[in-house]
Amino acid sequence: MASSEVGHNKNVANFKSLYQILEEMGELYNPVNAAIQLTNLKPLRTVLDQVIEEFNDKYPLYKNAVAERETATAPLSKLTTRVINAFRASSVTASDIENAESMARVIRGFSKPKKTDIENDSTENISTSRMSYDNRVANFEAMLSYLSTHGGYNPNEQDISIVPLRDLCLLLKGLNEKVNKTTNELVTARTARNNVLYKEATGVVNLVPIVKKYLLSLGDSGKPYYKLVVRLKFTNLR
Numbered sequence: 053m054a055s056s057e058v059g060h061n062k063n064v065a066n067f068k069s070l071y072q073i074l075e076e077m078g079e080l081y082n083p084v085n086a087a088i089q090l091t092n093l094k095p096l097r098t099v100l101d102q103v104i105e106e107f108n109d110k111y112p113l114y115k116n117a118v119a120e121r122e123t124a125t126a127p128l129s130k131l132t133t134r135v136i137n138a139f140r141a142s143s144v145t146a147s148d149i150e151n152a153e154s155m156a157r158v159i160r161g162f163s164k165p166k167k168t169d170i171e172n173d174s175t176e177n178i179s180t181s182r183m184s185y186d187n188r189v190a191n192f193e194a195m196l197s198y199l200s201t202h203g204g205y206n207p208n209e210q211d212i213s214i215v216p217l218r219d220l221c222l223l224l225k226g227l228n229e230k231v232n233k234t235t236n237e238l239v240t241a242r243t244a245r246n247n248v249l250y251k252e253a254t255g256v257v258n259l260v261p262i263v264k265k266y267l268l269s270l271g272d273s274g275k276p277y278y279k280l281v282v283r284l285k286f287t288n289l290r
Contacts, residue, residue: 059289060107063249064100066284067256070263071097073280080273083266088259096248096256103245110241114234121185121227128192128224129160135199135212143204155195159188182232189224196221250290257286 071093074081083089136156140149199205200214207213249256260281267278 059287060245060249061104063257063286063289064104066286067100067260068097070260070281070284073277074263077274077277080270081277083263085262085266087254088263088266093259099248100256103241103248107238107241107245110234110238114231114238117227117230117234121224121231124220124224124227125185125188128188131212131220132156132159132192132195134209135195135217138207138209138212139199139202139205142202142206144202148202148204152195152198155191155198158191159195182235185228185231189221189228192224193221246290250288257288260284260286 071090074090074093081090086092133156136153139152196214196217205214210216247255250258252258264278264281267274267281270278
């Protein structure tokens with residue numbers, strides 16, 4: 053698990069500890085600020101458990117989908133080269149070969165996007181990575197459609213004939229859609245978690261300093277509890 057994920061979970065654990073300390077104070081903890089009253093902090097514990105669980109459930113689904121896609125697309129460049137060489141050796145014109153090679157260059161020239169960090173990347177970076185894979189699969193499909201219109205392309209090698217290549221294309225499209233779906237779900241889960249933890253004014257991490265100030269306002273009676281609370285470290289990871 054990435055360090056940032058551990059940090060989010062640590063913030064949640066420390067908030068639960070903070071709540072227990074405040075609960076132990078009994079009637080001594082009686083702030084006028086509704087945002088840090090126990091009646092309003094209590095529901096946050098349940099919500100935090102829900103959003104953390106949701107994110108932790110979605111994360112491995114996303115990682116597995118990405119790994120499946122990487123495995124399936126790894127041989128695509130070499131396979132495309134074989135297809136084009138077979139097309140060159142077929143009964144087709146120089147113009148046909150040039151058109152097919154143009155499509156193949158796009159597929160083989162695919163520059164693998166920088167690894168997407170779901171925890172820290174912007175939506176724009178995630179969308180750029182998605183578009184790169186979408187375009188590659190679309191270009192592979194377009195090349196197959198072009199080849200299929202030429203009766204001269206009919207290799208004896210089964211794995212580079214049109215039918216299995218189309219099956220591969222369908223597989224790649226399915227895996228790509230799976231990655232896109234799990235990415236969307238994970239980004240939604242991340243947003244929900246981050247809003248509860250870090251949203252300005254209402255986020256748990258932003259409420260902690262207010263709680264500390266209130267405890268200091270209690271003077272000597274609040275000092276033992278304040279000392280316990282300041283040991284709990286909260287980090288804004290948004």
